[in-house]
Amino acid sequence: VRYFLYYWPGIQGRGEFVRLALEDAGADYVDAARAPGGVAAMMRLMRARASTVAPFAPPFLQAGRLLIAQTANILLFLGPRLGLAPVSESGRHAVHQLQLTIADWLGEVHDTHHPIASGLYYAQQKAAARQRAADFRRHRLPKFLGYFESVLRGSPRGYLAGRACSYADLSLFQMVAGLRYAFPQAMARLERKYPRTVALHARVAARPRVAAYLASPRRIAFNEQGIFRRYPALDG
């Protein structure tokens, strides 16, 4: 089956968590909104009544007649098909639980630069952003990093759940990559406390298909329209 991923072109955003899974598995997929006319097609699909449930927002995935939205839900669907989730029910729920925690974390990253309204510009909420980012760097960032470090500490093979790399491992790679981009100073100070997390990031980056993807034009560069943004005022 050929997968069609729909997400805003020009940013990594939430779509990147799906892209990493598709790329790592060598799946047959089309990054459909980046093709000419792709955004128009995406907007048409979002209005569609044919599917049982229209997406609230991108990303969404088309797989045959199925249309699936919400990043973690897409990965729940793709996991077993791409060999990126354990086979057991308990294992699948464990990986999904981790993915949903990453989704919460990512939401907090977004809100460091948009604490008041996603419909306003960063410049219109800079004072609140400074406050929220300071709290994020001081409390929330160490809390999330410490949590994933403790999960890795308890795991036998250095992956978050089970014996092999799952989509949650790929997503944790993306979190570290994004946080290094957005908060280089804070991460430089913090990283030595989370060696297993840092090692996982390096191990995922070295996976052959991930490495090939990261070096390709298919990987969009981090930028100040995405979720991870490098605003020095927010890095302390």
Place this chain on the structure above:
Amino acid sequence: VRYFLYYWPGIQGRGEFVRLALEDAGADYVDAARAPGGVAAMMRLMRARASTVAPFAPPFLQAGRLLIAQTANILLFLGPRLGLAPVSESGRHAVHQLQLTIADWLGEVHDTHHPIASGLYYAQQKAAARQRAADFRRHRLPKFLGYFESVLRGSPRGYLAGRACSYADLSLFQMVAGLRYAFPQAMARLERKYPRTVALHARVAARPRVAAYLASPRRIAFNEQGIFRRYPALDG
């Protein structure tokens, strides 16, 4: 199987979405953290290394040897067991997609009173809260209500997905109930635009086991420690 739900006693919070599913299904469950010594037991379980993956935060559910965290993940697990999710894979993903959108919405409700830091008091972030709540009332609340109204408009039986009541319907009931509590003026103005959503709320509230639950002491009252809080300054 007997289910053990662990969540902060004293507030409805995220645990309420799980409680509604257990109550509606007449499931055999213990609201474990509300029993004497329950919070201490909850904290012990969160530190446990025995489970594959420790929870990041409550709520979590114990079912036999399984320990499952993240509200939407718990409902994904319970859905088929409680008869609150479609049988087909596409149906299960549709309901889960809706639940994850409700989770996003709930996070935005929380941030109306805590836009800067969850570790600070509301009084310490009141100015930012006023701004965020104004944006929520003006843009986000109608956007989410409109989305669920459009999903209901496209559905044959007045439920969000499939032919019967799912856990997402119970959760949408809870959103309407909470929003009426927290934003009575904004909701009074908005509700007439979303008749299907309002009707769904009433239909869920009238389900015999839900009605019995709501009238029982098992239902914690809304209060200003929960996610839905009635702060008149935030209601415009």
